[in-house]
Amino acid sequence: MTLSLPGPTMPVLAQAAADTAASSTTAEVVLFWIFAVIALGAAIGVVTLRNIVHGALMLVVNLLAVSGLYLSLESGFLSVIQILVYAGAIMVLFLFVIMLLGVDRDDLLTETHLRTRVLAVAGGALLAGALLFGFVGPYTGDASVCGSGGEGGVECVGLVDAKEDGDDAGVAFLGRAMFTRYTLPFELSALLLTVATIGAVLLARREDLAPDDIETVDDAGLLPPDDEPGEPGLVGSGGDEVGTAELREEHATHGEGAASGERRDEREG
Amino acid sequence: MEIGYYFALSALLFCVGLVGVLLRRNAIVLFMCIELMLNAINLTFAAAARMWGGPDGQVFVFFVIVVAAAEVVVGLALIVNLFFRRGTVDVDVPQLLRY
Numbered sequence: 001m002t003l004s005l006p007g008p009t010m011p012v013l014a015q016a017a018a019d020t021a022a023s024s025t026t027a028e029v030v031l032f033w034i035f036a037v038i039a040l041g042a043a044i045g046v047v048t049l050r051n052i053v054h055g056a057l058m059l060v061v062n063l064l065a066v067s068g069l070y071l072s073l074e075s076g077f078l079s080v081i082q083i084l085v086y087a088g089a090i091m092v093l094f095l096f097v098i099m100l101l102g103v104d105r106d107d108l109l110t111e112t113h114l115r116t117r118v119l120a121v122a123g124g125a126l127l128a129g130a131l132l133f134g135f136v137g138p139y140t141g142d143a144s145v146c147g148s149g150g151e152g153g154v155e156c157v158g159l160v161d162a163k164e165d166g167d168d169a170g171v172a173f174l175g176r177a178m179f180t181r182y183t184l185p186f187e188l189s190a191l192l193l194t195v196a197t198i199g200a201v202l203l204a205r206r207e208d209l210a211p212d213d214i215e216t217v218d219d220a221g222l223l224p225p226d227d228e229p230g231e232p233g234l235v236g237s238g239g240d241e242v243g244t245a246e247l248r249e250e251h252a253t254h255g256e257g258a259a260s261g262e263r264r265d266e267r268e269g
Numbered sequence: 270m271e272i273g274y275y276f277a278l279s280a281l282l283f284c285v286g287l288v289g290v291l292l293r294r295n296a297i298v299l300f301m302c303i304e305l306m307l308n309a310i311n312l313t314f315a316a317a318a319r320m321w322g323g324p325d326g327q328v329f330v331f332f333v334i335v336v337a338a339a340e341v342v343v344g345l346a347l348i349v350n351l352f353f354r355r356g357t358v359d360v361d362v363p364q365l366l367r368y
Contacts, residue, residue, distance in 0.1 A: 032274060032275075036274075036278045039278065039282060040278065040281060040282065040285070043282050043285040043286065043305055044285055046285075046286075046289060046298075046301055046302065046305060047285055047286075047288060047289035047292065047293070047302065052295065052297055052298060055298055055301060056301065059301050059304065059305065062282075062305065062308070063308065066308055066311070066312055069275070069278075069312060069315075070312075070315055073275065073315050073316060073318075073319045074319060075315050075318065075319070075327050075330075077327070078311075078315055078327055078330050078331070081331065081334060082311075082334070085334055085338060086304075086308070086334065086337075089338065090304070090337070090338055090341050093341060093342070093345060094297065094300070094301065094341070094345070097297065097345045097348065097349060098297060100349065101297075101348075101349065101352050101358065116291075116292070117292060119291075120288050120291035120292050121288055121292075123287075123288075123291065124284040124285070124287050124288035124291070125284070127283075127284050127287065128280060128281055128284035131280035131283070131284070132277055132280055132281075135276060135280060136273045136276040136277045136280060173324050174324045174327050174328065174331075176324070177323075177324035177325060177327075177328050178324075178328050178331065181325075182328050182332075185332055186332075189332055189335040189336070192335065192336065192339050193335060193338070193339055195339075196338075196339035196340075196342045196343050197342065199342075199343050199346070200342045200343055200345075200346040203343065203346035203347060203349075203350055204346045204349060204350070
């Protein structure tokens with residue numbers, strides 16, 4: 001299980017077939033701890049940093065660290081895919097949207113109620129404890145990795161068939177599984193990507209606007225939202241006799257002056 | 270390396286992402302935290318694939334990445350739309366369905 005790279009993906013099979021004591025080398029342990037600390041710290045950074053761009057960059061760091069963890073799990077293909085798709089495509093999409101919307105200085109973490117914050121952190125800690133107790137506990141033994149040869153260890157599931165096929169591990173191993181047993185999900189994922197692309201195009205298109213209306217839209221985009229989050233009681237209960245539309249209009253005129261209220265009507269109409 | 274360490278790390282990452290989803294109100298940050306959670310699950314799958322020595326876990330990671338990409342594409346399009354209509358990406362503000 002060493003990462004000394006004579007074969008770039010020192011495959012699972014060869015490892016498992018190799019001697020059993022090599023199952024936990026220091027290289028892997030060191031790699032794991034380095035990448036684990038980076039991943040966890042970056043994840044906490046994503047949650048706590050107020051600047052969204054910093055958060056996105058922290059997410060990139062987290063994705064790269066997880067990619068390193070894939071490498072130490074001998075999933076070289078996944079590691080590359082992680083960098084290409086996640087750290088490349090998806091994060092570029094995120095940063096592009098952040099740039100487009102110009103929402104680089106928020107946020108909102110200060111406005112969250114203290115009770116909400118305490119409850120959220122407590123819930124997360126509770127879930128973490130439960131997961132660590134019930135889900136991690138059974139797998140901390142020495143025999144938890146297949147081929148490590150411990151007493152009552154895990155048996156290698158895919159190993160026997162693959163050996164009979166004379167299969168080499170690594171990408172070919174993965175590709176053979178993907179294009180035989182998982183062909184239908186593979187095709188369906190292609191369909192899903194197509195649907196997502198069409199949906200994004202439809203959602204992002206705004207046919208109601210001529211190009212010279214852009215200024216108006218910009219003004220409208222800068223308007224404050226219809227209902228301030230702080231005043232839910234204004235139209236909150238469903239049973240009032242006054243129509244909610246009137247209330248909202250009154251609220252709007254009160255808050256922003258008649259001109260913007262008029263503009264809002266135009267926008268909603 | 271016992272596989273439990275990987276499971277523990279991914280459990281912690283998942284919970285950090287969950288706390289982020291609960292705490293933050295910016296829709297983009299929300300999506301980033303969801304990515305964090307999906308990523309943690311991917312790590313679990315990869316660790317399980319290593320544990321069993323089979324390819325299935327890695328195949329599942331592949332599919333999860335595909336689904337996450339699709340989700341991000343549609344979700345970010347929705348966020349852009351929301352921003353142009355409402356002028357905000359705060360998820361607490363839109364309450365159209367409330368009345």
